Amino acid sequence: MRIPSHRSPSRHSLRYGLTALLAPVLIAGCGAAQGAIRPEPTPSTGAPTPSTVSPTAPTSPPSSATPTTSVALSAPPKPSPSKPASSASASRPPAPQPPPPLTPTSIVRGTASGGRTVALTFDDGPGPATGQILDLLTQYGARATFCQIGPQAAADPAMVRRILAEGHRLCDHTVHHPQPMHALSHDQQVYEISAAKDMIAKAGGAGTKVRWFRAPGGDFTAENQLIAAQCGLRPLGWSVDTRDWARPGAPAIVATVQRDLRPGGVVLLHDAGGDRSQTVAALKQLLPWLIAQGYSFDFPAV
Template sequence: MRRDQTSPGRRTALKLALGFGAATAVHLIAADQAATPVRPAGTRATAAAGPPAKPRGRPSAYRLQPMTGSAPPRFRPAAPPVRTRPFEALPALGHSMVLSFDDGPDPRYTPDILATLRAHRVRAMFFVCGEMADDNRDLLREMAADGHVVGNHTWTHPLVPKLSRPGIRDELGRTSEVIERTLGAPPLWYRAPYGAWNRDSFEIGAELGMEPMAWTVDTLDWTTPGTGTVVRRVLDGAAPGVVVLSHDAGGNRSQSVAALRRYLPALLDDGYRITVPHRD
């Protein structure tokens, strides 16, 4: 498994991601009423569930109208139009934000993140690497049971533009297959490692029935800058429609775990609705 911290290409890749500009906000319409995550019967919760936050503004959420249609048979030719840039933010409909976590699941950190999200009755997006998901399918099931969105983050976390089309198909296809075998349905979302996308990745992702999701606020938690710094980056970047990027694997993520415990209740106190996108 790779370590984000060791990649000199990450800085370049992040520049590529930023170069896309604002996210394409086409066909984003209201309404996901995220219900309280519920654990399967007979399982033990690792954190006590607190009361749901009461947003100060009008509650809102959104539903994405996919450009690739419903999940098609594997590897069929991508029907136009195929996206040429990922979603990086969601439209400013009320006080809604999305939290996302990459590189897991990791049994050292993912359970604590799930417990914190459960305690505050919110949902998030988890972009998992196939090699990690294959070894930790119980955590994949826990994510789904709590109502989180499980997305595809490739198998080995490579720099996608350096791969051939068959290489990209293998990285995305194998990961989608392990998710489908574990959860009963393939993922509808994917995220390119390092935010490095190319045309092949958009087309192959569309062939697999997935939409590309990037981010608005990068916590840079992979640099282990300190819990307080991660908290400050999230709170400073908070705004309607923001997608926050953090990590639950790929290195020591104890700061990411501790930071979530601090910034999540602060966001809820500020009236933000923490939810996940749903596709029509």
């Protein structure tokens, strides 16, 4: 009768509640940006979003075991990076709705390469099913992105290193999987993101890059997106929600992907957070199906 809810605060608080008690009150944050992080106002009409993170903000330097990310906090409003105004625009009325430029805080929901590619993403691990999932990915030559819980990565560094060694990539899924994340104080949110990044990077070993941040339950806000950007992490959403965490049955997981996936899509799956046997069973069908459909495996855009 229990109806699991991915957005329920109870689901993970039971699992992580103990460690939550140990969360430090004071937070260094990414690059120790002393008090400079400020919540980004909700973008209004068409005004350019005040860019508080340099578009060239570097990702983690691969040097030390405790990577820090330097942050440029006072970048001027940046010009559109990828859509230079063409001469044709002079002969047209003002464009009614130009595509929004991808700012450092934008949520990415597509693959890096576009075209007939797919990005598989696995949340909440590493966990007991992660090895099985890696075996399947290898069997089909697939690559995926793993959105990890910091302490779980710290507890199983061998698995994190295996993920990297087999060509997959890493994403920050916080320290305690707080839900809803937006209910936390600003400093707590900074801690959830920055400490998890450090734990995952340390587990992966020197040079490990953590490129994305996925908010628990998809609870993205302007605030946590900005924090992520200041940590050098791209907010990562999805375009296909398999709801595999609710264990709807492997056929339902497969059917959701087959129905909702479009080229360049990002698929949300889970390698931990409960019994993932249905996810594993679904993957055994989905991986050959994706290949038969002409998909190649990619990572999310950064």
